[in-house]
Amino acid sequence: MNNTDCPMCRRWEEEKELRVIELPHSYVTLNRDQFFPGYTLLFTKNHVTELFHLDRDLRSALMEEVSLVAEALFSVYKPAKMNYELLGNMVPHIHWHIVPRFSSEPLWPRPIWAGPHEEVMLAPHEYHTQIELIRSAIR
């Protein structure tokens, strides 16, 4: 169930170099901007927009995947706190922002959106290294 106008429906195909893992109900990709180290996106395979549109079993299974990825990120990056955000005001297709947060950050303890930052792009081998670490922790 996909929507050709939706960038999230295309993301798994279009950002192959950022793929972390395919789970039963979601795709997981590293966020290209790594200003927040380990910032990961988890988005549903189907084009759905609100948690309460899902049936209970699917919602629970999806949240297990969110929790699994958050725990993996926590184990790899050892942050002070994990942040979990489901917004979708610009792109309504369900995508979770799962972000390790550190007390050493300039924005800490405010939300990641509380101030501007310069985007941090990694070299291809650096994306690969981070992705392998996260993927190993998920498995």
Next chain:
Amino acid sequence: MNNTDCPMCRRWEEEKELRVIELPHSYVTLNRDQFFPGYTLLFTKNHVTELFHLDRDLRSALMEEVSLVAEALFSVYKPAKMNYELLGNMVPHIHWHIVPRFSSEPLWPRPIWAGPHEEVMLAPHEYHTQIELIRSAIR
């Protein structure tokens, strides 16, 4: 299981006038600042800090409560999108920010944290009216 140093552990007792409903695993209160109409907090009864610290059954039950409240807010306020955020950088005790978002807002479509705003305090009868609407929709 409470922590006397945690403001979220005290919130249900200290903000009685903002209480919406007690659910099996969480307390639901209206956010005092109603700049974002319908902004609601859902926090766990126990002092826990990460989704992945919960066992699967409790995590699923908690997310059912989040979804129930989000659906109720959606039915009352008829927003463009619901936002769901679990942050906890300042107060780690699990509390979900469940926020109806409208395309008429100055910050739309950015996250609620993307710019400053003047807090909007309601009169007591206005809090009461909003709370009754939400409570009825949850039941």
